[in-house]
Amino acid sequence: MRWGDLRESENIEDRRGSGGGGFRMGGAGGIGIGGLIIVGLLSWATGLDPRLILGGLEMVQGGGQSRQVEGTDGTPKDEIGKFVAAILGSTEDVWGDIFKQNGQTYQQPRLVLYSGATQTACGMGQSAMGPFYCPPDRRVYLDTSFFREMEQRFNSPGDFASAYVIAHEVGHHVQNLLGILPRVSQERERSSPVEANQLSVRLELQADCFAGVWAARSKKSLEPGDIEEAxxxxxAIGDDRLQRQSQGRVVPDSFTHGSSAQRVRWFKTGFDAGQVRACNTFAAQQL
Known part of the structure; x- marks a missing residue:
């Protein structure tokens, strides 16, 4: 991905401290989807709620107490920080245009870079959760260490794979602005565990579809192989694949993010259509 050509967002709060990470970007090494699979495997092996993986409902309940955490505002100077800022800037431009075309104003989220753990309006955020979105403070939280983990331990590099993950989390912010997240949260509270999981799956697949819409409208920055990386x-982060790897069996009723095939299908749906209206997973009879 030619991310160096993208506008870098300043809506970033860097809580990583000095040093800035020291990750490699681009070239043959690239970056990958990192601790997402690690967290998924740990989730199913230890019983940790799998909704803590990759955004959305992991923080929808939110409302925890938070305190002010010192960080550096603005575009980071290190390469991984500049990459994140470029992808965030691209999502701002794409969603800003989409909202404007529909007579609305896009309210840009902030993205917090951190290491290990950090305070959020949803409670304590930890790297074991993977990247996540917190609706109460409208922030995406990202521990950049998952980039290195994915490349080194799972041999799955690719800057666009990481861009897809960021775009997915921004997709949850779009859902929040559209009122989808709070409505789903309320409905889940009135539902059985199985029904709540099904709602979670539809929410996550819609965020995948929104990521596809962003990718479709960012084609000028794409290079051969980028979509394959996504x-x-x-x-890699489909519920069925994570369950099979960790516990040797698949339990569809416990899915919260969708199967590998479903996640691929809805990303491609958004990419092929390039339109938000193609992403109504809640009306789809078959996911």
Whole structure:
């Protein structure tokens, strides 16, 4: 991905401290989807709520107490920080245009870079949760260490795979602005565990679809193989694949994010259509 050509967002709060990470970007090494698979495997092996993986409902309940945490505002100077700022800037431009075309104003989220753990309006955020979105403070939280983990431990590099993950989390912010997140949260509270999981799956697949819409409107920055990287990432973090790897069996009723095939299908749906209206997973009879 030619991310160096993208506008870098300043809506970033860097809580990582000095040093800035020291990750490699681009070239043959690239970056990948990181701790997402690690967290998924740990989730199913230890019983940790799998909704803590990759955004959305992991923080929808929110409302925890938070305190002011010192950080540096603005575009980071290190390469991984500049990459994140470029992808965030691209999502701001794309969603800003989409909202404007519909007579609305897009309210840009902030993205917090942190290491290990950090305070959020949803309670304590930890790297074991993977990247996540917190609706109460409208922030995406990202521990950049998952980029290195994915490349080194799972041999799955690719800057666009990481861009897809960021775009997915921004997709949850779009859902929040549209009122989808709070409505789903309320409905889940009135539902059985199985029904709540099904709602979670539809929410997550819609965020995948929104990521596809962003990718479709960012084609000028794409390079050969980028979409394949995103599809590989979507496949790697499907509930069925994570369950099979960690516990040797698949339990569809416990899915919260969708199968590999479903995640790939909805990202491709958004990419092929390039339109938000194609992403109504809640009306789809078959996911």
């Amino acid at each position: 599809l590989n990432a979507a496949t």
